[in-house]
Amino acid sequence: MQNEFIFVGILTICAILLPVGGMGMSWMLRPHKPNKLKQTTYECGLETVGETWAQFKVSYYIYALIFVVFDVEAVFLFPWAVAYNKLPLYALAEVLIFVLILLFALVYAWRKGALEWI
Amino acid sequence: MEPIITWLANLLANVSWWPWPAPPSAAIIIWVVYGLFIAFGIAPLAMIVLTWLERKIIARIQDRIGPNMAGPFGWLQAVADAIKMLTKEDTTPAGADRIPFNLGPGLIAVSAVLVFAVIPLAPGIIGSDLNIGIFYVVAVGSFGVLGTLMAGWSSNNKYALLGAFRAVAQLVSYEIPMAISLITVAVVAGSMSTLTIIHNQAVANGGWYIVAMPITFLVFFLAGMAETNRSPFDLLEADSEIVAGFHVEYSGMKYAMVMIGEYVHMLALAGLSATIFLGGWRGPFVEQLYNAVPILGGLLGLVYFLAKVLLFIFVMMWFRGTLPRFRIDQLLDFGWKFLTPLSLFNLLTSAFVVKLFQPAGTAGVALPAGPLAGFGGLGLTSALLISNLLVAFIASLAVRSLARRSRGNVLKAVAGVEG
Numbered sequence: 001m002q003n004e005f006i007f008v009g010i011l012t013i014c015a016i017l018l019p020v021g022g023m024g025m026s027w028m029l030r031p032h033k034p035n036k037l038k039q040t041t042y043e044c045g046l047e048t049v050g051e052t053w054a055q056f057k058v059s060y061y062i063y064a065l066i067f068v069v070f071d072v073e074a075v076f077l078f079p080w081a082v083a084y085n086k087l088p089l090y091a092l093a094e095v096l097i098f099v100l101i102l103l104f105a106l107v108y109a110w111r112k113g114a115l116e117w118i
Numbered sequence: 119m120e121p122i123i124t125w126l127a128n129l130l131a132n133v134s135w136w137p138w139p140a141p142p143s144a145a146i147i148i149w150v151v152y153g154l155f156i157a158f159g160i161a162p163l164a165m166i167v168l169t170w171l172e173r174k175i176i177a178r179i180q181d182r183i184g185p186n187m188a189g190p191f192g193w194l195q196a197v198a199d200a201i202k203m204l205t206k207e208d209t210t211p212a213g214a215d216r217i218p219f220n221l222g223p224g225l226i227a228v229s230a231v232l233v234f235a236v237i238p239l240a241p242g243i244i245g246s247d248l249n250i251g252i253f254y255v256v257a258v259g260s261f262g263v264l265g266t267l268m269a270g271w272s273s274n275n276k277y278a279l280l281g282a283f284r285a286v287a288q289l290v291s292y293e294i295p296m297a298i299s300l301i302t303v304a305v306v307a308g309s310m311s312t313l314t315i316i317h318n319q320a321v322a323n324g325g326w327y328i329v330a331m332p333i334t335f336l337v338f339f340l341a342g343m344a345e346t347n348r349s350p351f352d353l354l355e356a357d358s359e360i361v362a363g364f365h366v367e368y369s370g371m372k373y374a375m376v377m378i379g380e381y382v383h384m385l386a387l388a389g390l391s392a393t394i395f396l397g398g399w400r401g402p403f404v405e406q407l408y409n410a411v412p413i414l415g416g417l418l419g420l421v422y423f424l425a426k427v428l429l430f431i432f433v434m435m436w437f438r439g440t441l442p443r444f445r446i447d448q449l450l451d452f453g454w455k456f457l458t459p460l461s462l463f464n465l466l467t468s469a470f471v472v473k474l475f476q477p478a479g480t481a482g483v484a485l486p487a488g489p490l491a492g493f494g495g496l497g498l499t500s501a502l503l504i505s506n507l508l509v510a511f512i513a514s515l516a517v518r519s520l521a522r523r524s525r526g527n528v529l530k531a532v533a534g535v536e537g
Contacts (some may be wrong), residue, residue, distance in 0.1 A: 007149045008235050008254075009245035014150075014157035015231040019162050019224030019375050021158075022204075026371035028206045039212040041275045042366055048276070060287050063450065067290040070458065074297040077465075081304035084469065085476065092469055099462055106458065115454050117447030 001049050062114050066106075152198030152245055156234045161227070165374070169382045170196035172435050179439030200374070210371035215272035217472070222272065223365075223372045225265030227377030232258040233386035236263040236312050240399050241408045244313065251312040252300045255390060256293070257339040259345065262379060263289045269292070269376070270364030281363025284353045284446060285476035289345055291450055296341035299334045302465045303327065303394055306472055306502065312393050319397040328395040330502040331468065333510050335395045337461045339430075341389040347380060349438035353446055390431035392423060454483050460513050467505045475501065 041048045080087075080095055109115055170185065170193050177184025185192030210219060236251040238244035248254050263285065270282020307315045307326070319326050328335045344351035365376045392398060398418030408415025430483075444452070474489060475498040493501075 004246035004248050006146070007153065009246070010146075010149050011153040011156060011232060011235050011245060012228070014153035015228040016224070018157045018161055018231060018378075019227050022370050022375060023224075026204045026206075026208065026374075027504055030370055031207050033207065034209065036212075038209050041211050041213070041273075043276065053307065056283055060283055063287050064290060064456075066454070067294065069293045071297070074256075074294060074301065077298070077301045078250075078304065078310070081301045082308070082310055084305050084472065085308040089473060092473055093470065096466060099466060103459065103462060106454070115450070118533070 120205045164385045165378045165381045166196045175435045176439050203374040206370040209365050213274040218268035218272035222265045222269030223375035226262050227375045229262035230379045230382035240416040247313045252310045273367040278366050291453035292341040292344035295337050295461045299338040302334045302468050305469050316398040324499040326397045330499040333506040339518040346383045350441040388427045391430050392426035396426045464509050471501045471505050
């Protein structure tokens with residue numbers, strides 16, 4: 001039996017060919033007549049005012065931080081889930097403690113107001 | 119099929135100009151054909167058929183007719199749109215960051231197409247039965263976010279930038295409930311391989327997982343809807359507020375790539391839901407027929423699978439036709455304060471129930487059987503259903519008390535203003 005991941009590699013190449021092929025085909029078919037007005041930023045027909053790459057709300061950053069915590073948790077839980085059938089009862093107890101600590105973190109963030117959209 | 123592939127393999131084996139030491143084996147040829155079929159068959163077809171279907175269904179919900187001029191039932195309209203996108207001029211706004219601007223849509227499409235590697239279409243038809251199947255889905259499904267962020271950031275447009283910010287907040291928030299509900303499935307199935315999950319949903323093993331784990335399914339499906347940017351979670355493209363969000367500056371084929379990404383992602387979500395929770399190609403007579411005449415059994419399985427997929431797709435379009443869009447604070451609250459704790463508690467209770475029904479140690483692992491192991495698969499299903507409903511009941515109580523408290527706070531604030 002061959003390594004199953006070979007197909008993932010093959011599919012990745014095929015999937016990359018999809019946008020490349022599509023854009024190549026449209027590059028052969030489409031007109032190309034750029035002008036200054038066409039290339040202006042589209043904002044409801046008005047001219048753009050000020051810088052585009054502005055500062056962003058700090059709330060987004062806090063959500064991203066909480067996400068990192070829980071995403072790492074999920075990564076730890078996946079191997080546990082697969083091995084669960086072969087583990088005695090303490091596996092459940094350990095994960096219980098692990099998840100409760102993280103739930104405590106979620107509650108803490110919640111009480112602190114980190115999950116409020118201001 | 120078989121003789122054609124051996125013929126192709128023999129043909130390639132005799133090619134003298136073949137650059138690599140060994141000619142490709144038959145398995146590789148099948149894989150290449152299947153990969154090309156997914157990328158150039160399913161993906162464009164998904165976009166053409168689903169856009170037409172969506173326009174028709176939304177039109178019917180809104181008491182209109184929808185496209186009806188080009189071709190019977192207007193289905194040529196979608197083909198015409200595809201041709202139009204192919205031949206439209208492709209404008210790049212001045213000041214755009216060209217490399218991410220061009221890479222973004224492609225990345226979105228690639229990430230959606232890759233999910234199909236582990237979705238079995240019919241008995242015996244699957245790209246590769248990875249032993250980390252659903253983990254792979256989470257992994258490849260989430261790097262589409264990167265494409266969205268690249269597209270929004272590089273467009274040099276304020277609306278696109280807003281859309282990209284929203285995209286990151288939303289997609290990142292809903293990834294956690296989705297991953298945790300998939301972990302719950304892995305705990306119950308004892309494996310992450312999609313074929314094993316389908317095998318475990320035979321009636322003898324306890325039946326479809328949607329019956330056993332309705333809450334897990336709901337969390338997965340809602341989080342998946344948010345991941346695919348479907349209405350009511352379509353904040354990142356919200357046409358009525360930020361024009362079209364991250365893809366406002368795209369035109370022509372790049373716009374088509376964004377759309378292919380969206381519709382293929384939608385199809386992948388429906389296919390995954392059907393595989394994980396509705397038993398994939400499972401249905402009456404499939405296995406018997408597959409054992410007798412593989413081709414007929416495969417076709418029947420494909421029909422069942424497609425019916426389930428279309429059911430989910432219809433539900434998604436129905437959502438879009440019925441529900442108004444969330445506000446961003448509601449959206450994040452729903453993800454973080456409701457779905458995440460709910461899925462975590464559900465994971466813990468499901469794991470506990472699975473332990474109760476665990477059969478005695480298998481494959482060299484010395485483990486005592488769970489106290490209720492004698493009840494078998496159907497017992498596990500009913501126990502899981504009961505535990506799910508209990509979790510749902512407790513969650514509804516908690517939501518009610520929280521809602522009451524927040525309403526009380528609002529009333530107090532209003533009274534303070536008036537007094």
